[in-house]
Amino acid sequence: MRKTCLESVYKLAKRNKKVIFIGSDLGPGVLKEFKENIPERFIMEGVSEQSIVGMAAGLAIEGYLPYINTIATFLTRRCFEQLVIDLCLHDLPVKLIGNGGGLVYAPLGPTHQAIEDISILRTIPNMTILVPCDAFEMKNLMSATLKWPHPIYIRLARGGDQIITKKNRKFVIGKSVMIKKPQKYLFLTTGIATQMALNAAKKLDNENNIKCGVIHFPSIKPLDTRALLKWIKKVKKIITVEENVLSGGFGSSILEFCSDNLKEHTHKISRIGLKDKFADDYGDQNSLLNKNDLNQRVLYKKMLSLIKNS
Numbered sequence: 001m002r003k004t005c006l007e008s009v010y011k012l013a014k015r016n017k018k019v020i021f022i023g024s025d026l027g028p029g030v031l032k033e034f035k036e037n038i039p040e041r042f043i044m045e046g047v048s049e050q051s052i053v054g055m056a057a058g059l060a061i062e063g064y065l066p067y068i069n070t071i072a073t074f075l076t077r078r079c080f081e082q083l084v085i086d087l088c089l090h091d092l093p094v095k096l097i098g099n100g101g102g103l104v105y106a107p108l109g110p111t112h113q114a115i116e117d118i119s120i121l122r123t124i125p126n127m128t129i130l131v132p133c134d135a136f137e138m139k140n141l142m143s144a145t146l147k148w149p150h151p152i153y154i155r156l157a158r159g160g161d162q163i164i165t166k167k168n169r170k171f172v173i174g175k176s177v178m179i180k181k182p183q184k185y186l187f188l189t190t191g192i193a194t195q196m197a198l199n200a201a202k203k204l205d206n207e208n209n210i211k212c213g214v215i216h217f218p219s220i221k222p223l224d225t226r227a228l229l230k231w232i233k234k235v236k237k238i239i240t241v242e243e244n245v246l247s248g249g250f251g252s253s254i255l256e257f258c259s260d261n262l263k264e265h266t267h268k269i270s271r272i273g274l275k276d277k278f279a280d281d282y283g284d285q286n287s288l289l290n291k292n293d294l295n296q297r298v299l300y301k302k303m304l305s306l307i308k309n310s
Contacts (some may be wrong), residue, residue: 001159002099004135008035008142009067009097013041016146020059022052024070049074050082056094057086065093065146071105072098072114072155073272076121078117087151088126094151099182101131101155101191102243102274103288110278114155117246121153122221128152128173129221131191134163137218140171148173157192158285164198165216176224182213185303186235190217190250193241193294200299212303220250232262237306238269241299243289248272270306272299 010031020041021034035042045052049070056066063230068075075098087094105112119264121127128150138156145152164179180192180201187197192294194216204210213235215227232238240251251271258266274292278280281291289295 001135001138001161002156004138005097005142005154005157006031006069007068008139012067012142012146013038016065017041018063018065020064020066022056022068024049024052024068024074025206026069026131034093034275049079053079053082054086055172056091057082057092060092061090061096063096066096067095067097069097069173069308070099071112072101072117073105073112075154076114076117079219080120083121083151084124088124091150093149095145096151096153097156098153100158101157103279103285103292104156104158105120106283106285106288113279114203115274116245116248118220118244118250119153119252122248122253125268126150127221128174128217128219129155129157132218133157133191133216134165135159135165136160136167136169137165137171137177139261140165140169141177141198141218144171144173155191157217161192162195164195166217171218173217173252174224175224176227177216177218179214179216180212182215182231182235183211184233184236185210185212185307186238187212187214187241187303188217188254189214189222189241190237192245193243196296196299197239197241199296203296203300204303208304210304210307217250218222220253222297223253223257225261228257229261231267232258232265235309236268237303239299239303239306240269240271240273241294242273243294244273245276246271247276270302
């Protein structure tokens with residue numbers, strides 16, 4: 001997914017002379033072709049994430065379209081003030097590409113695990129948050145970012161994720177994607193949690209003849225409120241799924257929307273996400289997802305339990 005994303009930045013730069021790439025200590029091999037062919041618009045800084053956000057803001061004020069890439073935790077936790085004051089206060093079209101959303105960098109410990117980046121950025125006015133689920137969607141997403149006039153945060157997964165979206169589907173910021181049509185039960189998902197939910201839905205269908213739908217939200221902010229208004233009323237049980245802490249995350253945005261617009265339906269919604277704690281042991285992404293009870297098996301059991309107890 002990261003490779004697809006960065007290759008797309010290079011293609012956008014060839015199309016539009018205002019596109020500039022800014023990286024922070026990413027290594028000599030990153031976007032080598034970009035560096036060789038368009039060196040005047042390729043900038044690689046050291047460990048100075050706060051400075052590059054300010055740099056990107058200045059370039060955007062001058063009419064350029066900067067794409068910043070670095071590790072998600074450094075881009076969100078470390079740069080929060082710069083994101084607020086330099087970018088969002090001025091509503092500048094800077095694109096922030098965060099490597100390793102969620103538990104991707106699990107072996108590097110809590111300092112590198114972006115478990116609350118969605119929650120952090122949802123609080124900032126003018127910020128757009130995009131969380132694609134596979135490489136096809138990432139490629140389609142990048143084309144949509146070029147003319148978007150506001151700051152964007154793009155959360156990257158590990159890569160090599162199961163392809164579940166259409167290759168040439170037009171990506172529209174603020175729109176959800178129907179992965180599996182619901183009848184009475186529904187998973188609302190974002191990012192790679194969509195693959196988990198789809199596999200759980202297939203298992204519910206194959207083993208229990210339960211037709212459970214999956215709607216993927218690659219755009220968390222803005223949210224596809226039209227889809228929510230349509231489907232929340234129709235189904236009996238909903239589980240939101242995300243690789244982010246539950247506090248202030250994707251599931252919170254769904255509950256907030258319901259509280260404001262569909263209060264009588266909030267009881268239908270349950271949330272699954274990362275636990276409200278920092279990792280206290282080490283392992284790969286899958287092992288920490290399992291410790292957080294975030295996997296296909298848990299989604300299957302949770303939905304089955306909700307249905308049986310309803």
